[in-house]
Each structure stands twice: as structure tokens, then as C-alpha cells.
Amino acid sequence: MEHAQFNHGLLNFLDSSPTPWHAVATIKARLDEAGFAELDEKDEWSLEKGQGYYVIRNGSSIVAFRTGKGEVVESGIRMVGAHTDSPCLKVKPNPELRRKGFFQVGVEVYGGVLLNPWFDRDLSLAGRVTVLDDAGTVKDVLVNFSKPVAFIPSLAIHLDREANSNRSINAQTDLPPVMMQVPDSDTTTFASLLERQIATEAGIGVRKVLGYELSFYDARGASFVGLRDEFIASARLDNLLSCYIGLQALLDTSADEPTLLVCNDHEEVGSVSAEGAQGPFLSALLDRWCGTEKSRVIARSMMISADNAHGIHPNYMDRHDENHGPLINQGPVIKVNHNQRYATNSRSAGVYRHISDELGLPYQTFVVRSDMGCGSTIGPLTAGNLGVTTLDIGVPQLGMHSIREMTGTEDGYTLYRVMQAFMQRPQIF
Structure with a gap:
């Protein structure tokens, strides 16, 4: 080669x-x-x-x-x-968070993640989902949203004047990504979002989502970097x-x-x-x-x-x-x-x-x-x-x-x- x-x-x-x-x-x-x-x-x-x-x-x-x-x-x-x-951010089993019209999901830190770079990135979502399909069979399905579906916005420096000198990250409260806006009456579950994605991506009808192992990732693809393309970033x-x-x-x-x-x-x-x-x-x-x-x-x-x-x-x-x-x-x-x-x-x-x-x-x-x-x-x-x-x-x-x-x-x-x-x-x- x-x-x-x-x-x-x-x-x-x-x-x-x-x-x-x-x-x-x-x-x-x-x-x-x-x-x-x-x-x-x-x-x-x-x-x-x-x-x-x-x-x-x-x-x-x-x-x-x-x-x-x-x-x-x-x-x-x-x-x-x-x-x-x-190292990455994985979705928790009961992840739904609704705050001021934002639909967010709770995440767990997997491995020794360098957390600061996760803010202000276009994030997508992928992993394995275990489902009960329309035929009554328990099966594993791979899911990849393949487009930006979430974002972890930084707090503006005007509201945190020490952000550049003394900022710490609370993994529980600072990291839940924003996925969409919803009305106060919204009852969307994360499982229902997965069911729709599986139907679209894999063409499988799902009776019930039984479990999943999903992680967010940078939606930007791997690329050559440098004036002479001497580096790879990914x-x-x-x-x-x-x-x-x-x-x-x-x-x-x-x-x-x-x-x-x-x-x-x-x-x-x-x-x-x-x-x-x-x-x-x-x-x-x-x-x-x-x-x-x-x-x-x-x-x-x-x-x-x-x-x-x-x-x-x-x-x-x-x-x-x-x-x-x-x-x-x-x-x-x-x-x-x-x-x-x-x-x-x-x-x-x-x-x-x-x-x-x-x-x-x-x-x-x-x-x-x-x-x-x-x-x-x-x-x-x-x-x-x-x-x-x-x-x-x-x-x-x-x-x-x-x-x-x-x-x-x-x-x-x-x-x-x-x-x-x-x-x-x-x-x-």
C-alpha cells in the first residue's frame, strides 16, 4: 500500500x-x-x-x-x-432533562476525557441499541445520527469573568448537551427519538427500546491539516x-x-x-x-x-x-x-x-x-x-x-x- x-x-x-x-x-x-x-x-x-x-x-x-x-x-x-x-461522553439510562424549553440529555464521562474541548462543538450521536422488534425478537442495532444533533454551549465570559484563569468543569451540571427546543407540554422520551432513528436508518420497526450504549462525538470528520498537509486531525x-x-x-x-x-x-x-x-x-x-x-x-x-x-x-x-x-x-x-x-x-x-x-x-x-x-x-x-x-x-x-x-x-x-x-x-x- x-x-x-x-x-x-x-x-x-x-x-x-x-x-x-x-x-x-x-x-x-x-x-x-x-x-x-x-x-x-x-x-x-x-x-x-x-x-x-x-x-x-x-x-x-x-x-x-x-x-x-x-x-x-x-x-x-x-x-x-x-x-x-x-474517552467520550456517554448517554445515561434515564437522560431526559427539560429546562427553559431546552431538551437536554444527561451524560456520563467515559475514561480520562479532556473536557474543555467538548464545549461549543457540533456533536453527533452513535452506538448500539438493544430493541424488541416488531417480530418480538430481541436484537442489537447500530445507530449513527451522522449529523450534528447536539451542542454543549459555554457560559459567556461576561457571566464568568475568571473563565480564562480559574475555570473548573462539573461533569454532572455543566456537560448535558442541548438537543432541541420543546414546549412545556412536551413528553418526548429519548427512547422515542431512538425508535425514529432506527426506523429511518435501519428500516426496523421497534416495539420497545430495551437498552443502549451511546456516545456523543465530534461531527466534523477527519482531515489533513497544515500548510503542507503534514498533520492529521480527528x-x-x-x-x-x-x-x-x-x-x-x-x-x-x-x-x-x-x-x-x-x-x-x-x-x-x-x-x-x-x-x-x-x-x-x-x-x-x-x-x-x-x-x-x-x-x-x-x-x-x-x-x-x-x-x-x-x-x-x-x-x-x-x-x-x-x-x-x-x-x-x-x-x-x-x-x-x-x-x-x-x-x-x-x-x-x-x-x-x-x-x-x-x-x-x-x-x-x-x-x-x-x-x-x-x-x-x-x-x-x-x-x-x-x-x-x-x-x-x-x-x-x-x-x-x-x-x-x-x-x-x-x-x-x-x-x-x-x-x-x-x-x-x-x-x-
Whole structure:
């Protein structure tokens, strides 16, 4: 895949994936097109050599893999991991708020959201809705309003003179978005709005909305930014960019070696769920693929945990260690933390550096300042659960956990090229 094609495909992937459920649906469509077969965890499996398969759990996590043409116990598995979720505002179960003719909805903060940028944005709404349809069947439906339907207006500076120097945000009272104006006699429910949207979008008659998992998102699509188009700005770059890189690498490799991509939900809230990285999803799949030889397979395998890194901010350069401030468009970032917030060790980092050197591609290293706390990824969780050698790496970005983030146009493609070479490598260790 060429550089321009890669980046245009990335923008399309970001725009079609406003929620983890939509991201998995987008990944599934790409895998189906490439000839991968879907497996159901409830069924018996009969895996064939040289074939591609995928498994979806909860609609928001997916594992896709190629079995390889040889014996998996002899070659190990080249694994890549990322996550499908991003910090956002999710709609509460009983959300209706009517104030002075405004119809608003209550929201819950999901993950470590940078809240200030959510104000004064055109917001849309998407997610999964569980309904009882006209046939009396309980089913899940994906919903995406796909246009601006809400707005969180800031309080004018005339009414808050300290807004620029001393403003705090109350997540309960300051964040409910405005969706429309209604008369005092209005009895509209949020569920009824969903029923109409489902009828319009999916053509399904709904007897009752039984539940939903919906989040607001920036209605503006992903775009190139900069006088030379050297940046990409979008919502959910953390971490759909890594999902896209891993998917593209998997699709563009041969079927010779065993390869695997796992995209987990719930990383932003700790990964403790049935489909999260701290849950049994990946381990259970490997049990069924590798059987009693699983421990031998793991000993020959390696995981690349891909999650975006903190690029150095030109206005806040003192927030980085002076020797470990990654620059945008200067290469992917190997993330190191000896307290195991990242799973990188000298061996896994060495493999990545060696492949990059062979390809003549750049890389950087990030270590958090010694007087600051360090974030984490699915890397240590996956390494701890499986016992697999793991590398934590990511594309440098700015505005992490904001409603709109920024990366460079070079780094994602560089990581894709190294990842593709990693997946096709006849021997890892």
C-alpha cells in the first residue's frame, strides 16, 4: 500500500468508526472482503492451515488471525494489539432533562476525557441499541445520527469573568448537551427519538427500546491539516489509528506465518471486562487454536501493543524528559517504563529496532519524566495474562484524550511498514 492510499484509507476508517461497535463493524467488513471467515465462540471450530478467521465478542472487540501454512508450535504467532474505545461522553439510562424549553440529555464521562474541548462543538450521536422488534425478537442495532444533533454551549465570559484563569468543569451540571427546543407540554422520551432513528436508518420497526450504549462525538470528520498537509486531525486517533495500522498490516501480509490482531474494548477504563484486555477473550481463543501446545507457542511468539504516544508539545516542552521527547513525523515511539506501565523490554525493543534498521525507517523512544506519573496500555495486561514477550509502541500525537487529536502523516505509515515486515518474518526468536 502506498503512503497516500494509506492515509486516505485512515481518514475513511476514522469517519466510519464513531464508536467501538462501528469500528468492529468496519474491521469486519474489511476482513470479509479479504476472505476471512467468521467464527462463533458457541460453535466447534475446525481451523485449516493458511486460512484467515475472526471472532467478535460483544460487538466491540475483535480478534482476527491467519493460521499460517506450517505448524504454529514451531513458528509462534506474530501478534498486534490495540483498542477500539476512546474517552467520550456517554448517554445515561434515564437522560431526559427539560429546562427553559431546552431538551437536554444527561451524560456520563467515559475514561480520562479532556473536557474543555467538548464545549461549543457540533456533536453527533452513535452506538448500539438493544430493541424488541416488531417480530418480538430481541436484537442489537447500530445507530449513527451522522449529523450534528447536539451542542454543549459555554457560559459567556461576561457571566464568568475568571473563565480564562480559574475555570473548573462539573461533569454532572455543566456537560448535558442541548438537543432541541420543546414546549412545556412536551413528553418526548429519548427512547422515542431512538425508535425514529432506527426506523429511518435501519428500516426496523421497534416495539420497545430495551437498552443502549451511546456516545456523543465530534461531527466534523477527519482531515489533513497544515500548510503542507503534514498533520492529521480527528477524533479517536487514540486508538483507532493503531487498529487501522494493525488491520492493514494483517491484510497486506502473506498467509505463510501465523499472525493475529486483537482490538479490545474498555482499555480507557482499565480493561476489566469480558471483552477487555484483562479479560479472557484472547487467551480463550489461543486455547482453542493451539490446544495443549499453547505454552510452547507463546514462548515463540511476540506481541506488539500499539497505542499512541505523547509527542512533545512546542508550548510545553518541559513536560518531557529532555532526551525522550518524541517528535511528530520523526518515527514511531518505543515506550519504556521499568515499573512495567509499559511491557517493553530490551529484547522486544531490539526486534523492532532491527526490523526498522533493515527497512531504513526511523524510530524514537519515550520515557516519562521521573517526577511524573506514567500512563499504561493493554501491553502489560496482555503480557501478564499470556506470558508473551511484548513491545509497547505508538505513533506520537498531540491533544491526547481531547475530542479532536493530531498526529503526523508519516508516522502511521512507517509503523505499518515495520508491522507488516514483523508479521511476515519467518522467525522471531
